[in-house]
Structures are given as C-alpha cells and as structure tokens.
C-alpha cells in the first residue's frame with residue numbers, strides 16, 4: 001500500500017510500505033516507526049509503474065493543483081486497487097456549521113472541492129460508499145463534532161481543521177460569535193433538536209474504491 005498526500009500518517013494501515021507527501025513539515029511530524037516517506041506531489045510521483053498492490057489518498061485530492069495528473073499517477077503506480085476518501089461538497093455544505101454560521105468560509109472552501117462523480121470518472125469507475133460520522137467520533141475533522149457544537153468554540157479543536165486554519169479570523173469570528181450566543185440562549189438546541197438523539201450523520205464523506 002502506498003499512501004499519497006499522507007500528511008503525518010493518520011489512518012495509515014500497518015501494511016503501508018511508502019508515503020508520498022509534498023510537505024517536509026508534515027513528513028517530520030510522522031511518528032517514529034511509520035512508513036518511509038517520499039517528498040513528492042501526487043501530480044508527479046517518482047515511482048515506476050505498478051509499484052504497489054494498492055494506493056490510497058485520504059482527504060487530500062482537494063489540495064492537488066492538477067487533479068487529472070494526480071489521478072493518472074495513482075492509476076499508473078497501483079496494480080490492483082485505489083481507495084480515495086473525500087467529501088461531496090453539496091452535502092457537506094448543508095452541514096449546520098457551514099450553512100448557518102460560516103457560509104463565507106464554506107464558499108472559499110468550495111472553490112477547492114472536487115466533484116465525486118468527476119473523481120469516479122477519472123478513476124475509470126469506482127464503488128462509492130457513504131461514510132457516516134458517529135456522534136462521538138474521536139477524529140477531529142470538520143464535521144466530526146456535529147452533535148457537540150461547543151467543540152467549535154475551542155481554538156485547539158479548530159487548529160486541527162484545515163478550513164479554520166486556512167481562513168482568516170475576520171471571516172470566522174462573526175459566525176463563531178453567533179454560534180456562542182445561540183448555544184447560550186438555547187437557540188441552537190431548539191433548532192437542532194432532531195440531531196440530539198441521532199447516532200450518526202451523513203455529512204457528505206465518501207469512500208471511492210476502484211478495482212483496476
């Protein structure tokens with residue numbers, strides 16, 4: 001397994017033989033004992049054809065500068081399977097935090113979004129699986145706290161979410177101030193009473209599996 005856009009290696013299975021990651025900062029933060037990392041971008045991977053049985057790319061394709069070239073590279077280096085974890089931004093955009101409190105930040109984020117259908121087409125066809133988010137999700141990505149709204153007021157939580165890290169405070173703070181008011185007044189809980197006894201939510205996250 002080769003992990004492309006691997007970052008620090010969260011979610012990396014033990015059978016990973018190599019990580020491909022353009023950021024040297026991310027590479028230095030990989031925990032000791034994780035797979036060797038090659039400093040390179042998805043668009044140009046310095047590996048020979050059919051290098052590994054499987055290739056995965058998780059929460060990274062929306063960062064690539066040339067999606068077509070990157071997917072072409074995944075298809076070239078994978079022998080059997082490509083797995084991509086991404087999000088459908090039409091569904092993600094309806095997530096209450098973005099829809100009601102941070103529409104401007106979401107619009108900025110939308111410019112990078114990759115349509116799931118386009119991704120599947122570039123892969124030459126893929127099985128698309130919905131990945132529901134449990135209410136007590138232990139990961140800290142954007143929609144992970146859908147039933148724990150107070151978490152978004154915590155700067156430490158926000159620091160682990162790229163949309164917050166990459167958007168100016170000017171854009172973010174007014175929305176967070178409204179969220180804080182709505183939580184104090186009970187308006188958030190009134191408006192989202194339907195979420196409070198739900199176990200899992202579809203916030204648009206999708207797994208694409210292409211068997212070559």
Ligand SMILES: C[S@@+](CC[C@H](N)C(=O)[O-])C[C@H]1O[C@@H](n2cnc3c(N)ncnc32)[C@H](O)[C@@H]1O
Nearest residue numbers: 005006007010023041042058059060063064065
């Ligand atoms: C949100 S992080 C996800 C990291 C990791 N896959 C995970 O799920 O924890 C996005 C990663 O994509 C990487 N990235 C950005 N542009 C890239 C490119 N052109 N090719 C490959 N990776 C890229 C970033 O450096 C970053 O490590």
